[in-house]
Amino acid sequence: MKIVVDFDLCESNAICMQIAPDVFEVRDDDFLYILNESPAEDDRGRMEEAVQRCPKQAISIED
């Protein structure tokens, strides 16, 4: 599983950071950084939640 963020869409709402702070981090510069591009397969539920709850639909999962 690979996490892909479309940074043209991302507006750093940071909801993904609340769901998975070990994978997504919005820093003081207001930009999102991906800390782990390839979370473990058993983390898929949490990653899908981050995808769904992104207000800009900027996150996707590539299998």
Place this chain on the structure above:
Amino acid sequence: MARQSIHIVGASLAGLRAAEALRRANFAGPITLIGDEPHMPYDRPPLSKQVLAGDWDVDRIQLTKPDRLVDLNLKFRLGERATGFDLESRTLTTTDGAEVVDGLLVATGARCRTLPGSDAIGGVHVLRGLDDVLALKADLDAGPSRVVVVGAGFIGAEVAATCRGRGHAVTLVEALPTPLGRVLGDEMGQVCADIHIENGVDLRTSVGVESIEIDDTGRCAAVLLSDGSRVEADVVVVGIGVVPNTEWLESSGLTIDNGVVCDETCLAAPGVVAAGDVARWPNRRFDEVMRVEHWDNAIEQGVHAARRLLVDEDAGEVADAFVPVPWFWSDQYDRKIQLAGRVRPDDDLVIVTGSLEEKRFAALYGRGDRLVGVLGFNRPRHVMQYKTMIQDGVSFAEAIAAKI
């Protein structure tokens, strides 16, 4: 008893996310989504921003991708409106007929309040759905001399901001002393007011609308305000709140009181759950019965209600209470405003990072020793970190002292 089939009434965000959650939970029976709009589920937040601005085509706001839909195996009945439900016989009635249903998820959302007598006036709009925004955009594309926005809540504020971005002259009318003062308190409401004024909006506060003047073609010509002033306008946008769509359930046997009344697990009656703008439930975290009209809640509650419907109490399964920390964002001009928690105008307020002058800050709301909310202006990271503290029950004093 395990669910055999599920009908979801309301085919927007809450309904769709609920359907997806049912499939993720391995529910294999038939799922039917009934929606009164003719459109497949779409995302509403961009309507008042990118779609109205003309930056995005409507196909960009689709919530479903065709290949994903095949996997989900959902039956959509669009352009069909639910007109009644009888709990005892479990009969669902729609504009297309009647049927007996097993599991029912109510996600019929809310609709805009309107100014009395203004519905038939040309050039007067509300903004809720795709058809609304296309009609408004067509009027704006015609180049009005001035747009009057009635109500400086989140929709009104975003429409005002988008109209300024498009180059229109805008008057924003608010009945209260400050925009959003009833939610955020007047100190933060004043910050919102300043942002509008800095961006060239003619903001009129503590003033109501008396009437709308029409020209001889039946279109609006001016808005008459309660202070006696008259504002010429060829387009009026009314953003004065919403009412939950519950009329179809009035004689259903369900309890209706400013929404579909649920227990703390989102259950309204055996085999009936509700989610999104239409659902009212006691949120134990805030000791408050609430109905939340936010985008994020539609998802979270849609998912929760779907799972609730699958809890098999006969088999000894226990349902979880729904205890979210409500959260939303609003993009206005170059500001991203986010609020998490449940705040009241009389809560204590402390700025913890940034400053009002630069309009980039995070402010905490406390009630007694409880941290109950965080408001951010262009501070998304802080809002989320304090939201987590609200969730974890961190005290107001601890949150203020925290170094983040």
